Amino acid sequence: MSKGLPKRSENYSEWYNELVKKADLAENSAVRGCMIIKPYGYSIWEKMQRALDDMFKETGHSNAYFPLFIPKSFLSKEASHVEGFAKECAVITHYRLKNDPNGGGVIVDPEAKLEEELIVRPTSETVIWSTYKNWIQSYRDLPLLINQWANVVRWEMRTRIFLRTSEFLWQEGHTAHSSRKEAEEETAQMLDVYATFAEEWMAVPVIKGKKTANERFAGAEETLCIEAMMQDGKALQAGTSHFLGQNFAKAFDVKFQDKSGSLEYVWGTSWGVSTRLMGALVMAHSDDLGLVLPPKLAPIQVVIVPIFKGDEQLDQISEKINPILKELRSKGVSVKFDKDDQSRPGWKFAEYELKGVPLRVAIGMRDLESNTVEVARRDTLTKEVVSIEGISDYLVDMLDKIQANIYKKAFDFRASNTYEVNSWEEFCVKIEEGGFLLAHWDGTSETEDKIKDETKATIRCLPFDVADEPGVCVYTGKPSERRVIFARAY
Missing domain, CATH: 3.30.930.10 (Bira Bifunctional Protein; Domain 2)
Structure with missing residues (x-):
């Protein structure tokens, strides 16, 4: 997949x-x-x-x-609001269509012009x-x-x-x-x-x-x-x-x-x-294999893939798995038992990796004999053979660990790609590499605009967790009260 x-x-x-x-x-x-x-x-x-x-x-x-729908006159009442949204507004001017008498299909009825145009809401203030x-x-x-x-x-x-x-x-x-x-x-x-x-x-x-x-x-x-x-x-x-x-x-x-x-x-x-x-x-x-979803938001948190030949083997596996399904669902876990016999297990494994399912459980006849299952984590791509006894509690605990690990990985990535910069030369080099730049800014819109024009970087915010620290603006050299976060953004 x-x-x-x-x-x-x-x-x-x-x-x-x-x-x-x-x-x-x-x-x-x-x-x-x-x-x-x-x-x-x-x-x-x-x-x-x-x-x-x-x-x-x-x-x-x-x-x-x-x-x-919002009457056009409403947007005119708050000057900065209309200025901010005017270029993005979709406008309704007529309320009726009719057949083109010349055979050109449906056309706007010129007699159906609204007394006041309506705006399709860009926001509802x-x-x-x-x-x-x-x-x-x-x-x-x-x-x-x-x-x-x-x-x-x-x-x-x-x-x-x-x-x-x-x-x-x-x-x-x-x-x-x-x-x-x-x-x-x-x-x-x-x-x-x-x-x-x-x-x-x-x-x-x-x-x-x-x-x-x-x-x-x-x-x-x-x-x-x-x-x-x-x-x-x-x-x-x-x-x-x-x-x-x-x-x-x-x-x-x-x-x-x-x-x-x-x-x-x-x-x-x-x-x-x-x-x-x-x-x-x-x-x-996510990674090159597909989605990596945090368990709390994953539509399927656990997928169980039986490996079987024929209905008899599937029935034996199902008999063992059904109580586990019931127990997991009682614990609030979204679980799927994929009994489809039209697709091979390997294809299913790739599909669930692509869709970011946090935990994949595989069980075949040998596993049934040894009373074990194979559990694969999507976040680390690691596998482990686990006893079926107590498997529900194990999977619930593992979902919590995956949630925490995904957060930690993202946190560490941000930390390793956040830099303090103190010169314009350093700023220009680092912004090309990507990441968050903590830099001094002189507080003027003019400087903010110039930096954006020259580097495509914007001030993302004045972060609350960065203490005031007097310095000089990375662009103008003028006094600055604190560092702000610059980055290129979506």
Whole structure:
């Protein structure tokens, strides 16, 4: 199954594109720039959704749904917001089609022009804040903690499955608060939720930090982010949380009566992650044989492959395996017993390697006689002969070890590809090699733009875990208060 998969070291981009397709995660659709997420890929997204949704609800949030279409006038109300998204918007101008009287098929009915054009949502701040005006009157209505699972459209010229498509799936949280402090705390809390999910579920180590003004979300006062390193040394923004201040409340006149009876504008946040996380999962862990999936997100955590000839041998193996299947499922393990007799065991082994199944168990008649099975780990490609007695507990424990090992491998890779640089010459050499560069920056947008133009590197964040350390800007030599993280990014 992995035959024909390019090597990461030779063409990382082609390796990624081919792996996504060969592992049955997704494929390009008939609509340019859009993707079809196939059942195996969608089952991973479902696990992501389930875990994140539980975390959102644990922090007091509720799900709702808002319209796909946004009146064009809504986007005009917050100036920086419309400026940030104007070039990516898909616009609906008519509401009806008709048959071409000249026999040219279906055409737009020129009589069906909308009085006001509608925007297919690129993000939902405007339509949600127009709704919040009706929902919020008093401090008793706050905080309002809402999340939406939805699809959005941001018109893209250059697309790549999961990483950048014209339509993608995501969640977007939108909250309203009675004080600046509470909204800022919410912004930080949700960033922590994303970081916990990335590290504990995806096994992807992330750096938490703050975006520069250049990289800030359009309409926000502050944007916090988590940044991950892929195996080619590039950065991927894995999640963002935005402190909106009172910008959208003022744009849509959303006020509340405080305890003293005064009218005040509410304070807002928004935050989101998308199917881009699927791309991160592939690029952070997988190898030249296929996917390497952390057990917590693997659709199949354990596959058991019987090696048999004829129904009689299969029946004997099944009799031994069925109680194990029941026990594993009772422990919450997703397990598959592949009894298909149309494919040879070797083909199956390669297929499950390609699809990133964390543990593969093989059992034949000799194993049955010796009361053992062969267990193969996907993360290390090692095999071990194990007694059938107590095998369920062994496999559960091994899944935990694989989860931890995949995280450690990614963490060590990031650590070995993160560098402190102190001169422009060193910066230019290291950025070509890939990785995260900790370098001083003079704090100006002008310098940030020049570095991006000359090297294609952007400031990924001002990391929270790097202490202030006065120095001089790596580009201008001007005073700098702290180091920031530069990298080339997806």
